Amino acid sequence: MAFTIFITAPKLAPAGLRILEDAGCRVLFMRDGNDAAEVEQILASEPVDAIISRTVTLSAAAIRSCPTLKVISKHGVGVPNIDVAAASERGIPVYVTPGANxxxxxxxxxxxxxxxxxxxxxxxxxxxxxxxxxxxxxxxxxxxxxxxxxxxxxxxxxxxxxxxxxxxxxxxxxxxxxxxxxxxxxxxxxxxxxxxxxxxxxxxxxxxxxxxxxxxxxxxxxxxxxxxxxxxxxxxxxxxxxxxxxxxxxxxxxxxxxxxxxxxxxxxxxxxxxxxxxxTPHVGGSTAAALEGMATGAARNVLGFLTGQPPDLCACVNPQVFSDNHQSIR
Incomplete structure (x- = not known):
């Protein structure tokens, strides 16, 4: 099955993109990586299975607007830009990429x-x-x-x-x-x-x-x-x-x-x-090595979940979605 993966940025490090493309995924990018309205527009109009979240806000409205959404992975570890509570309401796990940067x-x-x-x-x-x-x-x-x-x-x-x-x-x-x-x-x-x-x-x-x-x-x-x-x-x-x-x-x-x-x-x-x-302008993880590590980690997070091989729960910021039976692992 081909999955639709939405990257909330205009690009993804080549190594991460290659993982998604080799798996036959349809990959969507933003035109402007700072426009939260564009995130909502894409999620409301596309059958997105998974989101790889960069820095732009991923709001509750955006998450609730996409009935096909199954999993989110942060490109990094900090999730203040993601409405994790809204994802949890939907039984959607939110993963991070600890250690990548x-x-x-x-x-x-x-x-x-x-x-x-x-x-x-x-x-x-x-x-x-x-x-x-x-x-x-x-x-x-x-x-x-x-x-x-x-x-x-x-x-x-x-x-x-x-x-x-x-x-x-x-x-x-x-x-x-x-x-x-x-x-x-x-x-x-x-x-x-x-x-x-x-x-x-x-x-x-x-x-x-x-x-x-x-x-x-x-x-x-x-x-x-x-x-x-x-x-x-x-x-x-x-x-x-x-x-x-x-x-x-x-x-x-x-x-x-x-x-x-x-x-x-x-x-x-x-x-x-x-x-x-x-x-410095929030560039701690902005090296080629770190960007590649976060991109590959996020790609593996979403593909693993979608194909029935979910990442370790220690990489999930809302593991209660499993214990609460909101979402079955595919």
Whole structure:
């Protein structure tokens, strides 16, 4: 049976597309990867069996408009753009591709950490403007303590490199029990015991009801004065006005941010005007290797489910659709 697969983007990495085409699938793409109305129009008019979801919103209305829809896979791991509750109502499983972009996100995390500590963006801009500004207040990371909030595949990769740099590394992850999965990393039982010890804080947590706004003014104030904050998770986990205030006052030395509360970043954002902030436009997973890994993982997720070989439940964000008998596995 030929399946219709809808990619909510104008393209998919060739390796992932090849998997779908070799299986005889009919593959639909968007013209504009940012237009949620186009998503709804396609789902309401086409017999779509599966969606591979990129970054555009996949709303409840869009999901409910397609009676043939059976499975959704995120091209990545974060699902705040997908109305998972609406999918669950229909008994539609939503899968992710854990680990596919972990190395690329970890590498960008380290790049932002180093750039923030050594004022790379500021000094580059000064040189390009014809000024030989030799700042003397860069931060050497060796000997500093790195705090990781979220200690999954990305956090563990970051920890190993930080240890090699000579940093001390400590972490908090409520989902971890038992000994640390990385030798030399101390685990905390509570977030608020980690924060006062973190000269550098790096965030690797999903966005959900518990983490939205988690790093408010009170929590940011727990960090040592002059700490560095790095966020390659989701912008909404930080109270952005509180972060801006901490950066302006010097309570934080610098921040390296790949994600912001509003994306794309508004032209008048205060973050863009701060000299002690390094910004990248949510590109942690935007390497050829990561895009290929996410594309192939998502393609295998949807094809596996449709052909009766469903992915492991650990890759499903709403496994209750099976226990609730909403949807039988084909």
């Amino acid at each position: 972990a190395q690329s996100v970890a590498e960008l995390t380290l790049g932002l950490m180093l750039a923030a500590a050594r004022k790379v963006a500021l000094l580059d801009a000064e040189l390009r403007a014809g000024r030989w500004t030799r700042a003397q207040d860069g931060v050497q990371l060796a000997g500093r303590r790195l705090g990781l909030v979220g200690f999954g595949q990305v956090g563990q990769r970051v920890a190993k490199v930080a240890l090699a740099l000579g940093m001390e590394v400590e972490a908090f992850d409520p989902g971890l029990q038992g000994p640390s999965p990385v030798e030399g990393v101390a685990l905390h039982g509570a977030l608020d015991t980690l924060l006062p010890r973190a000269d550098v804080l790096s965030l690797h947590i999903p966005l959900n009801a518990h983490t939205r706004g988690l790093f408010d003014a009170a929590r940011l104030a727990l960090l040592p004065r002059g700490a560095i904050l790095v966020n390659t998770a989701r912008g909404e986990v930080i109270d952005e006005p509180a972060l801006i205030a901490a950066l302006r006052s010097g309570a934080l030395f610098a921040a390296g941010l790949d994600t912001m509360a509003v994306e794309p970043l508004p032209a008048d954002s205060a973050l863009a005007a701060l000299p002690n902030v390094v910004l």
